[in-house]
Amino acid sequence: MSASLPAVRATLRTLVIYGVYIGASILFVIPFVWALSGSLKNPYQLELFPPEWIPDPVLWRNYAEIWTIVPLGRFMWNTLFIAVLSLAGQLFTASMVAYGFAKFRFPGRDVLFLLMLSTLMLPIHVSLIPRFVLFYKLKWVDTFLPLIVPNYFGGSAFAIFLLRQFFRNLPKEMDDAARIDGAGYWRIFFQILLPLSRSALIALTILGFLADWEDFLQPLIYLQSTDKLTVSIGLRFLAVTASSDISGDPTTHLLMAASIVSSLPPILLYVVAQRQLVQGLVLTGSKG
Amino acid sequence: MSHRTMHGAPTRESLTTRISRPFRLGVLGWYEARWGLFFIAPWILGFLVFQFGPMLASVYFSFTDYNVLRPARWIGLDNYQYMVTTDPRFWKSIQVTVYYVVLRVPPTIVGALTCAIILNQSIRGRVVYRTLFFIPSITPGVAAILVWTWVLNPHYGLLNYMLDQVGIEGPSWLGDPDWAVPSLVMLGVWGSIGGTSAIIFLSALQDIPESLLDAARVDGATWLREQLHITIPLLTPAIFFVLVLTIIGTFQAFTAAFVSTNGGPAYATYFLVLHLYERAFQSFQMGYASALAWVLVAFLLVFTYLQIQGSNRWVHYGGD
Numbered sequence: 001m002s003a004s005l006p007a008v009r010a011t012l013r014t015l016v017i018y019g020v021y022i023g024a025s026i027l028f029v030i031p032f033v034w035a036l037s038g039s040l041k042n043p044y045q046l047e048l049f050p051p052e053w054i055p056d057p058v059l060w061r062n063y064a065e066i067w068t069i070v071p072l073g074r075f076m077w078n079t080l081f082i083a084v085l086s087l088a089g090q091l092f093t094a095s096m097v098a099y100g101f102a103k104f105r106f107p108g109r110d111v112l113f114l115l116m117l118s119t120l121m122l123p124i125h126v127s128l129i130p131r132f133v134l135f136y137k138l139k140w141v142d143t144f145l146p147l148i149v150p151n152y153f154g155g156s157a158f159a160i161f162l163l164r165q166f167f168r169n170l171p172k173e174m175d176d177a178a179r180i181d182g183a184g185y186w187r188i189f190f191q192i193l194l195p196l197s198r199s200a201l202i203a204l205t206i207l208g209f210l211a212d213w214e215d216f217l218q219p220l221i222y223l224q225s226t227d228k229l230t231v232s233i234g235l236r237f238l239a240v241t242a243s244s245d246i247s248g249d250p251t252t253h254l255l256m257a258a259s260i261v262s263s264l265p266p267i268l269l270y271v272v273a274q275r276q277l278v279q280g281l282v283l284t285g286s287k288g
Numbered sequence: 289m290s291h292r293t294m295h296g297a298p299t300r301e302s303l304t305t306r307i308s309r310p311f312r313l314g315v316l317g318w319y320e321a322r323w324g325l326f327f328i329a330p331w332i333l334g335f336l337v338f339q340f341g342p343m344l345a346s347v348y349f350s351f352t353d354y355n356v357l358r359p360a361r362w363i364g365l366d367n368y369q370y371m372v373t374t375d376p377r378f379w380k381s382i383q384v385t386v387y388y389v390v391l392r393v394p395p396t397i398v399g400a401l402t403c404a405i406i407l408n409q410s411i412r413g414r415v416v417y418r419t420l421f422f423i424p425s426i427t428p429g430v431a432a433i434l435v436w437t438w439v440l441n442p443h444y445g446l447l448n449y450m451l452d453q454v455g456i457e458g459p460s461w462l463g464d465p466d467w468a469v470p471s472l473v474m475l476g477v478w479g480s481i482g483g484t485s486a487i488i489f490l491s492a493l494q495d496i497p498e499s500l501l502d503a504a505r506v507d508g509a510t511w512l513r514e515q516l517h518i519t520i521p522l523l524t525p526a527i528f529f530v531l532v533l534t535i536i537g538t539f540q541a542f543t544a545a546f547v548s549t550n551g552g553p554a555y556a557t558y559f560l561v562l563h564l565y566e567r568a569f570q571s572f573q574m575g576y577a578s579a580l581a582w583v584l585v586a587f588l589l590v591f592t593y594l595q596i597q598g599s600n601r602w603v604h605y606g607g608d
Contacts, residue, residue, distance in 0.1 A: 013511070017409050024406065025420045028482060032423075034446045035435040047444050097331040104324025105317070116331060119339060123540050123588065125564060125581040127342035129349060129574050133356055134342070153334020160331065185323050214428050216543045221569055235430040236547050252438055259431035266426045271419060 032260070039063070039256035046252055059253070066258045070241075074227055075234035076262065078144070082219075082230065083212035085148045090155025090208060091201055097154045098163030099189055103175065113164075120157045124217070132221055142224045147215075159204050162281075166200045167193060203280025206273050213266050231262045349578035356574055367579040378580075380555050381563040384469065388559065389538045392473045396534055397527065399481040404489030405515065425483025433547045436475040437462060462549050465556040472544050472557060485530045492526035493519065524603040532595055536588055560584055 033053075038046060039062055041055045066072055101113050135146040154160055175188045183191070194201070219230045229237055238258055270277070325332075350367055354360035371378045403421055407414065424432065439446045440461035448458035461471040496519065504514050520527075542561040545551055551558035551566075560580065568577035 014411075017406065017411055020406050021411065021417050024403070025417060028420055028424050028478070030446070031432075031435050031439050031478070034439055038438055049444070049449075051444065051446070051449055093330040093334075097328045100324045100327030100329075104320055104327065106321035106324040109324065112328065112332070116335070119335070121536065121588075121592075122339075123536070123581070123584055125540070125561065125584055126346050127339055129568055129578050129581065130342035130345035131338060132568075133345070133574065136356060150334060150338045152330070153338065154328075154331030185327075189327075210426055214426075216429060217565075232428055232430045235428075235434065239430075239434055239547065252441075255434050256438060259434045263427045263431045266428060267423055270422065270426050274415075274419065274422075 035256045035260055039253055039260055041253050043251075043253065062253050062257045063261070066254055066261065069254060070234060070238045070258070071227060072234065072238075072258055072261065075229050075231045076265070078228060079213055079230040079232075082144050082147050083209050085144075086151040086155075086212060087205055087208045089148070089152035090159060091204060093152055094155040094159040094204075095163055095194060095197065095201070096189070098160050098167055099193060101160070102164045102167035103172075116154075116157050116160060120161075128217075128221070135222065141222055142228060143222075144228070146222045147218055156208075159208070162204065163197065163200060166197055170196060199276065199280040201280075202273070202276045206269060206277050209269060210266050235259065235262055346578045346581060349575050350582055352575040353573075354575040354578075355572040357572075360575065363575070367576045370576070371579060371583070377555070377558065377563055381558050381560045384556065384558050385539060385541070385560045388469050388472065388541055388557075389535060391469060392476055392538050392541075393531070393534055395473070395477050396480055396485065396538075397531060399477055400483075400485035400530065401489050401520075401523070401527070403482050403486040404493055405519070407486070407490055408493045421482030421486065424479050424481070427479065429479070429543050430547055432479050433475065433544050436471075436478070437548050440471055440474075463553055465554045468549055468553060468556040472541075472548070475544055475548075476538075476541070485534065488526055488530055489523065492523050496522050521604050525605055528595070528599050528603045532592055535591055535595070539584065539588055539591070560587075 037051075037053050037055060040058045040060065041052075041062075042059055045052065045055050101109065101116075131146070132141075135141055138145075140146050140149075170193070175192060178188050178192055213231060215230070216232045219233045220236075223229050223233060226234075226237065235255075235258060239255055349360060351362060351364055352360035353363050353366075407418055407421065411417075427435075440448075442448060442458070442460040442463060445458075445461070447461070451458040459467045461467050500518055500522075501514060504518055509517070540561055541559050542565065545557040545559050545562055546565070549557045551562050561584070564577050564580040564584070567573045567580060
């Protein structure tokens, strides 16, 4: 044992770092493992003490059952449908607005931009009730419209902010050159800015999808029929109906299976697309 | 580093924005201005119809008795008066919300900062860890809540099983009025610790010049001293930003309590927004609920103002 003291300290340091990493990872992941284990049990196995981590027998059929006790597939389809239509509107109009703020000079521009940023800090609750009244009068309650249509008016302030940063960082010479060639603003927007912003738009698409999959309060208020629910509201619907089951059988195993299945799309999307996400956000200059 | 320094001289555009002299628009200027307004028109329209208009309506509703079916009836300050003098749930909801904010914010900030610091160490497989850390924050809220309800199950849950292993009899967690809010805090911290806040901290960490840290190491600073005396002070602007956002977000807590406890047991988790939701969408007291929304805004404004006031005592903005 003739290792020098600094070498020992360095090894120790590495060990501690790895220890912290692995400890933290376990803390983050263990609820999932617990849920996965529960999702493969039956009501009797759920109440065994001490609990078995690997159920015997493993009940894969729970994962078949969740699609029939509630229309989980329908919930996922609805959420996807809302997300796609919302994002289409949001990305297109947010790009337009960001272009307007980034590349044009007009009176009141900076004031309006600050006003837009300040809406980021405002809780949704101050407009929630009148918006509900508006959509109620329009007979849009229990349709997807209240969740989709507002996205066609600039979408989110965050998206506008990010895209404006991105557009501003593009050299002005680029669109000046296009102007001299006789291109109108629309053409510059469509043929130069949008293609160049691909990475930012992809990042915003991912973030937008994650947000829509997670959204709770608004779908809760607007959607009522079972076949119109989104994933989040549908899961809660399952939890509520399951706990008031007449037979009194615990349905935790099914709740866990449904929770895991509905967590998979955002997690998979993140794992697959995290490079694009990071790249898009870094390129917009939000970092640095 | 701002993009201006990266491109050398300031651009014409950035100069005009900074000076912002009164506009005297020539023919070309008007042409440009018209197009600019045209491009931002969707936002202006959306702002008026979905934000500003509703906000004005919300102020008006807060002075009325309104249930959507019948026209709003002006009642002056009655809603606000009822709120502070008669409504027992209002003060309870304020108390619960403030308690939750106080309990929730410190571990969220400290946890996110710790996550960022350990993710910033150079180590093999960092991408894998970063993904693992981030996963709780992208797990859909309701799914996370259901999973945690099962982890916290008093009889068959994981947590009480583990406590039992070391000889502690765990409480009923979400079912116990004293433990319900701490349970929600645990759930909330788990679901947000590796998320956006940690990413903001991480990018701030990566902006710290390596030369500063090297200098400290030459002087023989230990790792802990390096963190306490160099890293953390340089991170204070990011910490302040995250703190303000976290407090604003935590005041609006709703989903976890709505799904897991529905405000119970014994109103132990009856948050302000839960009260607002029940008034507005279960008893259709739209006027009263609007008043509650403005109280929420007032709270946020006061807290944010206090933080900004207090910030110059501990936030160090780099002077370079």
